[in-house]
Amino acid sequence: MNLRALLLASAVSGALFSVGAQAADMTIGFSQIGSESGWRAAETTVSKAEAKKRNINFKIADAQQKQENQIKAIRSFVAQGVDAIFLAPVVATGWDSVLKEAKEAKIPVVLLDRDIDPAGKDLYLTAVTSDSVHEGKVAGEWLVKTAAGKPCNVVELQGTVGASVATNRKKGFEDGIAGASNVKIVRSQTGDFTRAKGKEVMESFIKAEGGGKNICAVYAHNDDMMVGAIQAMKEAGLKPGTEILTVSIDAVPDIFKAMAAGEANATVELTPNMAGPAFDAVIAFKEKGTVPPKWIQTESKLYTQADNPMAVYESKKDLGY
Amino acid sequence: MALRLPRIGTSQIVALGLILVANWIVSPQFFDIRLQDGRLFGSLIDVFNRGAPVALLSIGMVLVIAMRGIDLSVGAVMAICGAIAASLADSHSLPVVLAAALGAGLLCGLWNGLLVAVLGIQPIVATLILMVAGRGIAQLITEGRIVTFTSPDLAFLGGGSVLGLPTPVVLTLGMMALTLLLVRGTALGLMIEATGGNPRASALAGIGTRFITVAVYMWSGLCAALAGIVASADILGADANNAGLWLELDAILAVVIGGTSLFGGRFSILLAVVGAFIIQAMNTGILLSGFPPETNLVVKAVVVLAVLLAQSPRLGGHLAGLGVLFNRSKSGGRRP
Numbered sequence: 001m002n003l004r005a006l007l008l009a010s011a012v013s014g015a016l017f018s019v020g021a022q023a024a025d026m027t028i029g030f031s032q033i034g035s036e037s038g039w040r041a042a043e044t045t046v047s048k049a050e051a052k053k054r055n056i057n058f059k060i061a062d063a064q065q066k067q068e069n070q071i072k073a074i075r076s077f078v079a080q081g082v083d084a085i086f087l088a089p090v091v092a093t094g095w096d097s098v099l100k101e102a103k104e105a106k107i108p109v110v111l112l113d114r115d116i117d118p119a120g121k122d123l124y125l126t127a128v129t130s131d132s133v134h135e136g137k138v139a140g141e142w143l144v145k146t147a148a149g150k151p152c153n154v155v156e157l158q159g160t161v162g163a164s165v166a167t168n169r170k171k172g173f174e175d176g177i178a179g180a181s182n183v184k185i186v187r188s189q190t191g192d193f194t195r196a197k198g199k200e201v202m203e204s205f206i207k208a209e210g211g212g213k214n215i216c217a218v219y220a221h222n223d224d225m226m227v228g229a230i231q232a233m234k235e236a237g238l239k240p241g242t243e244i245l246t247v248s249i250d251a252v253p254d255i256f257k258a259m260a261a262g263e264a265n266a267t268v269e270l271t272p273n274m275a276g277p278a279f280d281a282v283i284a285f286k287e288k289g290t291v292p293p294k295w296i297q298t299e300s301k302l303y304t305q306a307d308n309p310m311a312v313y314e315s316k317k318d319l320g321y
Numbered sequence: 322m323a324l325r326l327p328r329i330g331t332s333q334i335v336a337l338g339l340i341l342v343a344n345w346i347v348s349p350q351f352f353d354i355r356l357q358d359g360r361l362f363g364s365l366i367d368v369f370n371r372g373a374p375v376a377l378l379s380i381g382m383v384l385v386i387a388m389r390g391i392d393l394s395v396g397a398v399m400a401i402c403g404a405i406a407a408s409l410a411d412s413h414s415l416p417v418v419l420a421a422a423l424g425a426g427l428l429c430g431l432w433n434g435l436l437v438a439v440l441g442i443q444p445i446v447a448t449l450i451l452m453v454a455g456r457g458i459a460q461l462i463t464e465g466r467i468v469t470f471t472s473p474d475l476a477f478l479g480g481g482s483v484l485g486l487p488t489p490v491v492l493t494l495g496m497m498a499l500t501l502l503l504v505r506g507t508a509l510g511l512m513i514e515a516t517g518g519n520p521r522a523s524a525l526a527g528i529g530t531r532f533i534t535v536a537v538y539m540w541s542g543l544c545a546a547l548a549g550i551v552a553s554a555d556i557l558g559a560d561a562n563n564a565g566l567w568l569e570l571d572a573i574l575a576v577v578i579g580g581t582s583l584f585g586g587r588f589s590i591l592l593a594v595v596g597a598f599i600i601q602a603m604n605t606g607i608l609l610s611g612f613p614p615e616t617n618l619v620v621k622a623v624v625v626l627a628v629l630l631a632q633s634p635r636l637g638g639h640l641a642g643l644g645v646l647f648n649r650s651k652s653g654g655r656r657p
Contacts, residue, residue, distance in 0.1 A: 035465040037562065161614050190614035194563040195467070195556040200371050204608035207364045208348055224467070228556055235480060237357050254469065321466055 027057040028282065029077035030086040030112075030275070034065040038252060039272060041320030043088075043113065047275035054279050067091055071098045078105045084282045085109045086275065087124075092117040099123035108285060112274040115295075125285060126292040128278045130270050132168035132249075133175070135300045136221075138268045139247045140176020140183075142302055143217055146245060146265070147183050152216035155205045156188040157198050157229060159221040166190070169221045169249060186214070191225040198225025202232035212238045217245035223255040223267055230263050241265055241305075251303055252321045256313035259305050269301040272319065329580060333595045336578075336628045340599060341365070344606035351609065360482035364605060366490075372601030373489035374399070374565070376594045377548040378572035379579070380493075380500050381541030383593035386576050388517040388534060389585030390437060390444035392541045395572055397455025398429045399549035399565030404462040406550045407559035410470035418475060419550065426546020427539050429455065434535030452569065459561035469558035479554025489551045496547060497594055500540070504590070513537060517585025571600055578628055599628060 028051070035041055044060060051058030059082070061073035067090050077085050078101055085107055089095060095116050102109050103123060111127035143154065156173070159166030170188075177183045187205050191198035198220060206212040212233065218240070220226040226248035233240040240246055241263040248255060251269035258264035281292040303312060344364070345351040354363035378395045385392045406422040413421075429451060436447035470476075481488045504510035515523040516530045524530045545565075553559045578596030581588040603624050607617050 035460065038466045041465050158614055161617070187611055188614070189608055190617070192563070195558065195560055196552060196563065199556060200367075200604075201608055203367050203371075204364065204605060207350060207353075207367070208609050208611065210350075224560075231480075231556065235357070235360075236362065254467070320464075 025057075026054075026083045026283070026286070027059065027080075028084045028086060028279070029059045029061065029073070029080070029082045031061050031063055031070045031073040031077070031088065033070075033088050033090045034063055036065055038321035039250065039270065042272040042316070043274060045319045046272045047086075050273060050276040050279055054283070056279060063090060065090055067094060074098050074102060074109075078102050078107060081105070082107060083286065084125075086112050086278055088112045088274075089114050089116050096123065108282060110278045110282060112278060126278075126281055126294055126296055128274045128281070128296045128298060130274075130298045130300060132165050132270075133172040134297070135249050135268045135270065136169040136172020136174075137176040138172075138300050138302050139169075139219060139249060139266070140173040142266050142268075142304075143219065143245065143247055144177055144180040144183055147180070147216070149180075149182055150216075152183045152245075153186040153209070153214055154183060154217045154219055155202075155209065155215055156185050157191040157201055157218065157220040157225040158188055159190065159193045159225075161190050163193075166193075166221050173219055183217075185219075191220070191228070193222050193225060195224045195228035198228030199232045200228075201225075202229035203236070206232065206236045206238070212236055212244065215244055217247065220246070220248040223248045223250040223252045226264065226267075227254050227258065230258055234263070239263075251301075251312075251316075253313050253316040253319075254321075256303070256309040256316065259303070259309035260313065262305065264305075266302060266304045269299075269303060271298050271301070274298060329589065330592050330595070332628075332632045333579060333592050333599065336631060337595055337599050337602060340602045340606060340624065341368075344602060344609060347606060347611075348609035356485065359485065360487065361485045364609060366487065368598060368602045368605045369490045369493075370487040371605065372598045373487075373493045374548040374552050375568055375571045375575055375600060376493045376597035377496055377544050377551065378568060379575035379593040379597045380496055380590055381544030382569075382572040383576045383579065383581055383588050383590050384500075384504065384513055384537045385444070385541050386517075386573070386581055386583060387513050387585055387588035388537055389520075389583075390517075390534070390538070391448065391573065391583070392433060392538065392545075393445065393448040393569050394429065394433060394451035394455055395541060395545040395548070396565035396567060396569040397452050397459065398426055398542055398545035399552060399568065400459035400559075400561050401429065401455055401462065402426045402546035402549035403553035403564045404459045404468065404549075404559040404561050406475060407468045407470050407553045408462060410472040410475040415472075415474040418472075422550050423543060423546045426542040426544075426549070428542070429545070430539035430542025431535065433542065434538035437538065438531045438534035456561065459559075459564070463559055463561040465561070467558045467560045471557070475550075475554050476557055477554070479551055479556070489555070492547060492551060493594070496544060497590060501590055509533075510588075514586055514588065517588075572597070574625065575600055578625070578632075580632060600625075 032044055063069035087109055099109055108125040110125050113129055115127045189201045191201045209215050218229055226246055230240045246264045247266040249268045251267045255264055255267045277296050284290040351364045354361055402422040402425050405425050406418050409418045409421055433448050436442045437444050478488050483491045512528045512533055516533055520530050552564050575596035576593045578599055579589055579592035603621055607620055
């Protein structure tokens with residue numbers, strides 16, 4: 001369309017499709033949950049960057065963890081007549097009426113990071129989420145490969161009891177190691193997704209398993225717990241990363257620092273770039289009428305010490321994690 | 322007075338002993354202690370090290386509760402002070418860091434104290450304000466992320482050791498000794514008990530109840546600040562979302578387990594600290610047991626119930642833990 005946008009788009013990313021440039025006049029509203037975690041902050045930062053890449057006018061409404069604020073934000077986006085609405089739903093239910101309003105206004109809604117209940121209905125265009133069962137499976141498969149047939153006792157730091165992410169990551173990991181009889185989970189406790197609890201639980205695991213001698217690997221449902229567990233291992237005189245393997249999920253910057261120091265082995269990324277695929281889907285839908293599938297799964301990329309962790313740390317540290 | 326103290330504490334000390342024995346049964350290496358990098362290392366040490374933050378909180382909380390108050394904000398104050406300490410650790414010297422964090426704790430306590438003593442707001446409501454807002458303040462300080470630091474000075478307060486004992490334990494013992502000295506070495510403790518028992522009569526008798534109330538809330542803030550510093554130093558970072566989360570409830574529970582009545586009056590700092598270690602001994606035991614995590618809270622609830630029942634005068638005072646129901650003659654001793 002206009003030359004500047006075209007030049008900008010191609011300069012920012014060579015991989016960008018030509019539709020990116022045509023989206024110049026698009027306005028998209030994003031109802032973000034709030035700043036509940038570092039990952040959420042990174043998602044906001046990355047979403048802004050992705051919007052800029054595509055030259056999209058991007059409006060973010062911070063809901064401060066309240067559904068009523070999100071509903072208000074969606075209504076105001078509808079009133080403004082935006083081209084599309086992104087929604088990171090704080091809870092799964094109670095969206096029917098407001099999403100119907102958006103539908104009547106012919107504004108497509110894309111869910112980011114979380115699905116709503118009932119899923120798959122025609123109230124939204126598509127949901128861009130990661131598959132937390134798959135994340136656990138990637139972690140499990142990495143461990144099976146790394147253990148290479150040798151017996152390996154795993155201790156597991158679970159997320160908050162009852163949280164669906166924790167349940168799924170546990171199930172996925174169990175699926176991942178199901179085929180390998182040499183790898184088995186010997187202890188499993190909740191570390192509530194926090195560093196402090198991860199450290200405390202790991203301390204007791206070490207004592208319960210002969211000072212850590214019986215532990216071959218630690219699997220944590222998130223990186224923060226692993227950072228705590230690494231401290232516990234070091235304080236017990238163990239060498240995480242060499243004596244005890246570590247694998248966790250999320251790929252927050254601090255775990256890359258630990259990987260660069262040789263104290264952590266692997267992490268599976270929960271990408272903060274949910275908006276990128278969502279933008280592409282909306283653009284394709286608007287320009288060509290391509291209806292995307294109801295679920296767009298983001299990539300669960302595995303990072304190890306071989307992936308230049310320091311460089312990844314540098315690229316992630318300013319995203320707001 | 323001097324003779325009554327050990328008798329009052331029997332049920333708590335027996336309970337702690339029983340839980341430690343139970344831990345030893347589920348995990349035979351429980352009492353193994355060795356030296357690791359000049360620091361004592363073992364599950365028993367973990368109980369005291371991990372219990373230190375709640376023990377610190379309970380030292381302040383027991384005084385507040387003795388005044389018939391309650392301080393729900395201590396968890397949030399921990400988060401604020403931990404965040405301040407972690408943010409300053411790499412750019413300032415340790416005395417500055419500590420002064421800033423402890424000062425913030427005192428300020429939070431002053432706020433609570435003024436709301437309660439000067440404006441006459443119910444303690445549960447007054448401190449609820451800071452409980453909710455405080456976590457937000459902490460998140461503002463950390464900008465919503467986990468602020469990490471590398472300063473070895475601050476790290477020493479969480480992971481270091483003095484004569485083999487982990488620093489948090491030493492700090493807790495120090496704070497306890499200081500508080501005991503202040504309230505039991507002077508008439509201050511008596512005044513706190515009097516204020517809790519009957520504020521009006523105490524004021525008429527010439528006790529500066531308003532001043533004492535503010536001072537006690539400030540002391541609770543100071544204890545919370547220290548607990549926050551320890552928690553931050555332990556994980557080498559400040560996690561504003563989770564630091565001290567729900568610990569106010571553990572601290573209140575510790576005080577109650579320690580036999581101090583929520584109706585104010587007589588209190589025991591020592592037993593509140595024992596109460597905190599009872600809670601932690603239980604937590605550590607659950608972690609060592611290998612029970613599925615879904616059962617954690619149920620186990621905890623059953624044990625707390627048993628400890629509190631054992632203390633109940635109607636359930637037979639000093640026959641702690643046995644649950645003997647027939648000792649009715651002793652029931653007059655304490656308020657239920």
